[in-house]
Each structure stands twice: as C-alpha cells, then as structure tokens.
Amino acid sequence: MPLSESPTIEVKDLKTYFFTKGGIAKAVDGVSFSVGRGKVLGLVGESGSGKTVTGFSILGLVDEPGRIVGGEILYRGENLVSASPDRMRELRGVNISMIFQDPMMTLNPVLRIDTQMIEAVLAHESISKDDARQRARDVLGQVGIASPDERLRSYPHQFSGGMRQRVAIAIALLNKPDLIVADEPTTALDVTIQGQILYEVQKLCSQTGTALIWITHDLSVVAGLADDICVMYAGRIVEQGSVNSVLDKPMHPYTNGLISSVPSRNKRGVPLAQIPGMAPSLLKLPKGCSFGPRCAQFSDACDSIPDISNYENGRQIRCHNPLDKGTILRVMD
Amino acid sequence: MALNNEKESIVTVNNVSKRFIKSLDLAGKIAQRFGADIREEVVHAVDRVSLNIQDGEVVGLVGESGCGKSTLGRVVAGVHEPSEGNVLFRGKAIENLTGKDAKEAALKIQMIFQDPMSSLNPRLRVQDIIGEAPVVHGVVDSGNITDYVEEIMLRVGLDPSYARRYPHQFSGGQRQRIGIARALAVQPDFLVCDESVAALDVSIQAQVLNLFMRLREELNLTYLFISHDLGVVEHLSDRVVIMYLGRVVEVAPTEILFSDPNHPYTQALLAEVPRLETRQRKFAPVKGEIPSPIDPPTGCHFHPRCPKAFARCHQETPALKEIESNRFSACHLND
Ligand SMILES: Nc1ncnc2c1ncn2[C@@H]1O[C@H](COP(=O)(O)OP(=O)(O)OP(=O)(O)O)[C@@H](O)[C@H]1O
Ligand SMILES: Nc1ncnc2c1ncn2[C@@H]1O[C@H](COP(=O)(O)OP(=O)(O)OP(=O)(O)O)[C@@H](O)[C@H]1O
Ligand code: SF4
Ligand SMILES: [Mg+2]
Ligand SMILES: [Mg+2]
Numbered sequence: 126m127p128l129s130e131s132p133t134i135e136v137k138d139l140k141t142y143f144f145t146k147g148g149i150a151k152a153v154d155g156v157s158f159s160v161g162r163g164k165v166l167g168l169v170g171e172s173g174s175g176k177t178v179t180g181f182s183i184l185g186l187v188d189e190p191g192r193i194v195g196g197e198i199l200y201r202g203e204n205l206v207s208a209s210p211d212r213m214r215e216l217r218g219v220n221i222s223m224i225f226q227d228p229m230m231t232l233n234p235v236l237r238i239d240t241q242m243i244e245a246v247l248a249h250e251s252i253s254k255d256d257a258r259q260r261a262r263d264v265l266g267q268v269g270i271a272s273p274d275e276r277l278r279s280y281p282h283q284f285s286g287g288m289r290q291r292v293a294i295a296i297a298l299l300n301k302p303d304l305i306v307a308d309e310p311t312t313a314l315d316v317t318i319q320g321q322i323l324y325e326v327q328k329l330c331s332q333t334g335t336a337l338i339w340i341t342h343d344l345s346v347v348a349g350l351a352d353d354i355c356v357m358y359a360g361r362i363v364e365q366g367s368v369n370s371v372l373d374k375p376m377h378p379y380t381n382g383l384i385s386s387v388p389s390r391n392k393r394g395v396p397l398a399q400i401p402g403m404a405p406s407l408l409k410l411p412k413g414c415s416f417g418p419r420c421a422q423f424s425d426a427c428d429s430i431p432d433i434s435n436y437e438n439g440r441q442i443r444c445h446n447p448l449d450k451g452t453i454l455r456v457m458d
Numbered sequence: 459m460a461l462n463n464e465k466e467s468i469v470t471v472n473n474v475s476k477r478f479i480k481s482l483d484l485a486g487k488i489a490q491r492f493g494a495d496i497r498e499e500v501v502h503a504v505d506r507v508s509l510n511i512q513d514g515e516v517v518g519l520v521g522e523s524g525c526g527k528s529t530l531g532r533v534v535a536g537v538h539e540p541s542e543g544n545v546l547f548r549g550k551a552i553e554n555l556t557g558k559d560a561k562e563a564a565l566k567i568q569m570i571f572q573d574p575m576s577s578l579n580p581r582l583r584v585q586d587i588i589g590e591a592p593v594v595h596g597v598v599d600s601g602n603i604t605d606y607v608e609e610i611m612l613r614v615g616l617d618p619s620y621a622r623r624y625p626h627q628f629s630g631g632q633r634q635r636i637g638i639a640r641a642l643a644v645q646p647d648f649l650v651c652d653e654s655v656a657a658l659d660v661s662i663q664a665q666v667l668n669l670f671m672r673l674r675e676e677l678n679l680t681y682l683f684i685s686h687d688l689g690v691v692e693h694l695s696d697r698v699v700i701m702y703l704g705r706v707v708e709v710a711p712t713e714i715l716f717s718d719p720n721h722p723y724t725q726a727l728l729a730e731v732p733r734l735e736t737r738q739r740k741f742a743p744v745k746g747e748i749p750s751p752i753d754p755p756t757g758c759h760f761h762p763r764c765p766k767a768f769a770r771c772h773q774e775t776p777a778l779k780e781i782e783s784n785r786f787s788a789c790h791l792n793d
Contacts, residue, residue: 171659172630234485235492282485285750287523315522315686316730324741342660345689345732349739369737386664387734388693393712396668397693400661403629 131202132159133304133336134183140195141175141182150407152178152191154360160304160353162334165327167347167368169383170357171404176340177226179357180306183338184223185213200304219249219300224307228293232281238265238292239277245299264295269321287314294322301333308340323350344383348372356380359405359415366440376440376447378422414445422446467549468648468680469511469534469567474543476504476529480752499752503529505704506543508778511648511680518695518712519684520727524751525701527684531650534682535569547648565595568641570634572653577637578625584611584636585621592643607643613676614639615669631662638669642677652684667694688731692716700724703759704751706778709786720787723760758790766791 141153152175160166170176181187183198185205198205200221205213217223225231233241242261243254250257258277265273268291281289290310297305307326311319327350329335339350347354348368355365356377364377375381384390385398402419405411411418413428420427426445433441478501504526511517519527532538534545536552544551547563555563571577578587588610589603598606608618614635625633634654641649651670655663667690673679685691691698691712698715700708700723708721719725749755755762761771770790778788 171661229485234488280485280489282483282489285524313523316688316732317522317726319732320730320741327741343732344660345734345736348734349732349736349741352738372734372737383660384734386661388667388689389733389735391693393693394671396671397664399664399668401665403631403662404659 132161135159135199138196141178141193143191148408151360158355160336163330165337165351167351167354168340174357175360180308221304222297222302224297224310226309228289231293267325268295287318304336306338363443376442377444378420379416466512467510468513470546471509472543474507474540477541501751502704507706516681516695518691518698521701526704528652531652531684535567535650565644566646567648568646569650570637570641570654583622588639588643610639648680650682707788721789722764722766
C-alpha cells in the first residue's frame with residue numbers, strides 16, 4: 126500500500142452513549158483504531174464491553190436510546206458520523222457490510238434464498254437477473270455450500286444453523302465490499318465449519334483488499350486470523366497493537382489475565398489462572414480505571430482514569446501500571 | 459460391550475439409541491403457512507452408543523453441533539427414555555428399579571444445563587430453587603433448610619446473603635453457580651454437565667471451571683462433561699469420548715487422544731482447533747458438509763468427508779473396537 130493511501134476505515138475517539146432511564150451507558154467511550162486495505166483487525170472483549178455497538182456505529186445502525194455523541198468514523202476519508210441516512214443506505218451492503226451473530230438478522234424467513242441474494246445484487250448494480258443469479262451461486266459455493274443451485278431454491282429454515290450463517294456470510298460477500306464488520310459470526314459454528322469460513326474470509330481480504338473487523342470474545346480465533354488486535358473493557362480499548370506483540374507480551378493487566386486463563390495456557394488438571402470478580406455495569410462504573418477492582422496491579426494512581434500511552438510499533442495501553450514486558454503474572458482470588 | 463472394568467463403573471450406557479420425530483421450528487412453521495412443502499421427520503440422534511464411566515472419573519464428551527451429545531447426556535440423566543438399550547447405575551438397570559432405589563438413582567445423577575436462565579424458575583427465590591428438592595426428597599428436614607442452603611451457597615462461591623433474591627438479579631456466572639448449587643443440593647454422585655460454561659465470558663468461565671474441579675475433589679463427584687470446546691475438555695477430563703452423527707467414533711485417555719488421535723474425524727477436529735500459539739495461519743478449505751441425522755450416510759457416517767475413505771467405508775459400519783488397552787476407535791483403517 127502506497128504511503129499516501131489512507132486506511133479503509135479510521136475510527137477516531139468514537140463515543141456512542143445510551144441514554145436510558147437508569148442513566149447514561151457509555152457503551153463506546155473514546156475508541157480509536159484504523160484498518161487498512163486487506164488487513165484484519167480483531168476486536169476482542171467480554172460481554173457488554175461495547176464490541177457490537179462499535180460495529181453498529183460504523184454501519185450507522187445505532188438506534189434510540191443510543192446516539193453517537195462524539196468522534197469521527199472516516200471511511201476512505203468520508204466522515205460517516207455526519208453522513209445522511211440515504212448515504213448510509215447506499216454504502217451498506219455494497220461498500221460496507223456487516224455479518225451479524227444471528228443469521229436471521231440478515232435472512233428473511235419467508236423468501237427463498239435466490240430471491241434474497243439476487244435482490245441484494247440488483248439493489249446496487251444494474252446487471253441481468255441471470256448474471257445476478259450466477260454471482261449468488263458462485264458465492265454460495267465459496268462459503269462451502271454444496272449443490273448451490275438446489276440450495277438457491279430453498280428457504281432459510283431448510284438449512285441447519287451453521288448453513289444459515291454461511292448463507293448470511295455469502296450475502297455479505299456478494300458485492301465484494303471494501304469493509305466487512307463481522308460480529309462473532311462463527312461463535313455458534315463447529316470448528317471444522319469455522320475453519321472453512323475463515324479460509325474464505327482470509328482469501329477475500331488478500332485477493333480483493335477487503336478490510337475486515339472481526340468481533341469476538343475468543344482470543345484464539347483472533348490469533349489465527351488477525352493482523353492487529355484491540356482489547357475492549359467496559360466501553361474503552363485498554364490495549365491495542367499487532368497480534369504478535371499483544372498476545373506474546375500483554376502489557377495491560379486485563380489482557381494478561383485473559384490470556385493466562387485460557388485452558389491451553391494452564392497445566393492440565395490444575396486450577397486455571399482466573400481474574401477475580403466480574404465486569405462492572407456501565408451504569409455503575411468504578412471510579413478511575415474500570416478494571417481497578419479486579420486488578421492485581423492496582424495502586425493509588427488508578428483512582429483516576431488512565432490515558433492512552435503509546436509504545437513502539439503503534440502499541441497503545443490504557444493503564445497506570447502496565448506490566449513490564451508482559452511478565453506472566455497469575456491473578457488468583 | 460464393556461469399554462472398561464465393569465466392576466468400578468458408576469454409569470454404564472448399554473447400546474443406547476434415541477430417535478425423535480422432528481417437529482417444525484418457527485421458521486419452518488412460517489414457511490409452511492406460506493405454502494412451502496415440508497413435513498416432520500425422524501431424527502436418529504443417538505445410534506447404539508455404549509459407554510462405561512468409572513467412579514470419580516471425568517469423561518469429556520465432544521462432537522459437532524447436532525451429533526447427539528445433549529441427547530446422550532439427557533438419557534444418562536434420565537431426562538429422556540432411550541428408544542433402545544438401557545443405562546445402568548452402579549450395575550443396576552435404572553428402568554428396573556422401583557420405589558426407594560429408583561428415587562435414589564434419580565437423585566444421584568443430576569444434570570446441569572447450558573443456559574442457566576432458562577433452567578431456573580424466574581419466580582422462585584434462590585433459597586427455594588436450591589432448597590426445594592432436598593426437602594421434598596427428605597435429604598434434609600425443612601427445619602434445617604436455611605442453614606443447608608447457606609452451606610451449599612458458600613460451597614459454590616455465592617454470597618448466602620443473596621438467598622432471597624431472584625435469578626434475574628444475578629450475573630450469568632452467578633446463575634450458573636445457582637444451577638450447580640441446585641444440583642448439588644440433593645447430594646448427587648454423578649453430574650452431567652451440558653455445555654455448562656459455554657455461555658460464560660472467558661474470565662468467568664475460568665472461575666466456574668475451577669469450581670467444577672474443586673467440587674470434584676471435595677465431594678468425590680463423577681462428571682460427564684459435554685462441551686464443544688476442546689481446550690476446556692482437554693483441561694478437565696481424564697478420558698474423552700468423540701461423537702459423530704449419533705455414534706461414538708473414538709474413546710481414549712485425554713493425553714493420548716490429543717497427542718495421537720486415531721480416528722480421521724478426531725484428527726480433522728483437532729487440526730481445526732484455534733490456538734493462541736497459532737498466528738496468521740493459512741486456513742484450508744474443508745471438504746463436504748456435516749450430513750444430517752435425518753438421513754445419515756451409509757457405512758461409516760464420516761465417509762463423505764473422510765480423506766482416507768475407501769470402498770468398504772461406504773457400505774459397512776465400522777465397529778468401535780479396542781485398538782490398544784483403554785483406547786477405542788471405530789474406523790476400518792484399524793483392521
Ligand atoms: N439498546 C440499548 N439500550 C441500552 N443500553 C444498551 C443498548 N444496546 C447496548 N447497550 C449498552 O451497551 C453496552 C455494550 O453492548 P454491546 O452489545 O456492544 O456489547 P458486546 O461487547 O457486543 O457484548 P456481547 O459479547 O455480549 O455481544 C451494553 O453493556 C449495554 O449496557
Ligand atoms: N426433543 C427433540 N425433538 C426433536 N429432535 C431433537 C430433540 N432433541 C434433539 N433433537 C435432534 O437430535 C439431534 C441431536 O441433538 P443434540 O441436541 O443431542 O445434539 P448436540 O450434540 O447436543 O448439539 P449441540 O452441540 O448443538 O448442543 C439433532 O439433530 C437435534 O435436532
Ligand atoms: S490502571 Fe491500575 S487498575 Fe487499571 S489495569 Fe492498570 S494497574 Fe490495573
Ligand atoms: Mg455483541
Ligand atoms: Mg447440546
């Protein structure tokens with residue numbers, strides 16, 4: 126990529142808040158990252174940390190009581206935060222697509238697969254119906270669906286859950302978008318099918334330069350797929366950098382705790398390293414660092430919210446006491 | 459077929475099959491109303507499975523979605539009746555037990571479900587969820603129930619001062635602890651854990667897995683631990699059972715199964731497991747589809763996807779054979 130080429134997507138200090146009866150939930154609170162052509166970013170975090178809301182913000186899908194209250198989302202330089210609903214509709218499905226955790230968010234239960242796929246092509250391109258059908262067939266084959274002709278004539282319910290998800294993924298790939306936001310699309314699938322889908326996605330990124338944001342809570346999947354990784358906790362990115370640097374030398378105590386608790390990192394049969402406690406509610410965040418009450422490195426400084434510190438090779442950490450060179454430290458309760 | 463020393467076994471699964479008539483799901487019903495041509499079908503969820511589980515053992519049960527893990531677990535726990543075959547508890551067929559013996563066997567095998575929210579009655583307080591069964595079954599008298607519930611809550615790491623709360627007032631990890639406490643309250647010997655940590659966050663999952671390991675030691679429990687997460691199963695189990703489309707295809711001690719898998723399906727499965735150590739890996743296309751249990755392939759169920767399949771695999775079902783002491787595999791290549 127020439128130096129002058131800007132990243133496909135650049136998120137800068139994004140803030141998406143939900144104005145609920147119980148208070149303001151800062152689901153995304155100052156998130157920044159960028160993904161270049163053909164690159165894969167793994168967005169990792171536990172339930173409720175703000176991963177989906179980040180994805181929805183990019184696609185312009187945040188609904189009441191939620192609102193983007195600050196920051197920029199630059200898609201090839203165009204700020205999507207201020208884009209009109211018409212412009213967003215134009216971009217979605219052609220330039221930017223999203224794969225949802227539940228495939229039925231994409232699929233219509235009462236329409237045949239071919240109707241849905243051909244419609245998705247023709248909505249944005251004026252080609253013949255036959256050509257659109259041909260494209261649909263090819264893409265179904267790519268996600269590993271056998272006898273695509275026959276499958277095209279089926280309804281979603283005639284597929285297993287795994288196949289439905291692959292059809293939804295096929296629809297996301299249909300128009301060869303520049304950017305795909307994939308929200309835990311393989312979490313419910315078996316590892317052999319997951320491998321097949323990761324193969325297709327990887328191929329798409331390297332061949333057509335699609336930038337990919339892969340949302341998951343599974344560090345192991347990100348290890349195998351992504352170039353860079355962002356770790357989210359309670360609405361903020363606490364650590365980011367290249368996959369190798371973050372996974373080999375985690376510097377944030379939370380990242381370190383997560384990695385240490387993966388069963389394969391522990392001797393068989395002995396208790397797993399564990400992070401004590403649980404993630405806070407966004408409506409009742411602790412004072413200062415949100416991870417503070419669970420953190421073994423906690424110090425007086427942690428009573429104030431840590432800023433982002435920059436390290437070499439674009440590594441960023443939000444912590445007052447980062448772990449020196451990622452010493453593996455066992456966190457037990 | 460005896461898969462292990464008969465004498466010490468706590469649960470023996472004897473040639474068990476389970477079939478279902480598959481009714482339509484919501485999407486199916488909607489489509490049917492719109493005129494799509496679909497009917498109900500027979501599902502062969504579990505197909506002649508035999509298995510011996512020894513006292514104090516942790517047996518991991520692994521396999522792809524829909525291969526029959528939960529169904530087998532439910533048959534073992536007495537939630538489902540087998541269509542064929544039977545289950546023995548400490549050497550006695552559960553179906554033949556009567557009166558006190560039948561009641562005792564039912565209490566001694568408990569099941570913990572994947573989704574703690576849907577398996578806990580939302581209208582009961584935690585103290586009643588945990589305390590109801592032991593009082594009904596006379597495990598403890600109602601006068602002592604408060605102390606008893608408190609003791610069990612402490613054991614699973616719940617604060618007893620929350621005994622009067624309802625399930626929705628707890629987090630996912632805490633609800634799973636409530637489910638575990640409810641099962642423990644009737645003092646079982648054997649727990650069927652069905653994807654008991656699957657719905658939990660990584661950091662909470664580690665806490666609950668540690669709880670399972672501690673309870674096993676403290677209470678001398680035996681587990682049938684169902685999971686699709688091979689990392690979890692490897693960490694926890696003494697022995698691993700691999701299922702494919704209703705059948706057991708391989709059984710081996712954990713270390714051997716992971717270091718030297720015999721069945722081509724086990725080999726394919728292990729090759730695809732994502733690992734933290736594997737970076738920017740080149741994924742490979744896997745051939746074929748997971749076939750449906752409504753219309754399973756002939757011969758070896760794995761043959762349409764097996765890279766090593768030969769003529770015999772298309773016609774003849776391979777038997778689960780002992781290929782080495784304590785190692786079993788169902789593949790014609792071993793002949
Ligand atoms: N419609 C809504 N109304 C109020 N709050 C919301 C809404 N949607 C999301 N939130 C808040 O945003 C936070 C982040 O949610 P999000 O769905 O992004 O989490 P996530 O990281 O995707 O979690 P998961 O792994 O469970 O999918 C939640 O904790 C919740 O408090
Ligand atoms: N009560 C039921 N009625 C009809 N079919 C059923 C029933 N329970 C299970 N089945 C079917 O039996 C087969 C095996 O299901 P089972 O739930 O045992 O699989 P599993 O291995 O536990 O899968 P998963 O990993 O998705 O939980 C599936 O095809 C399923 O659709
Ligand atoms: S800022 Fe403090 S509390 Fe937060 S992670 Fe770093 S050391 Fe722990
Ligand atoms: Mg989400
Ligand atoms: Mg199941």
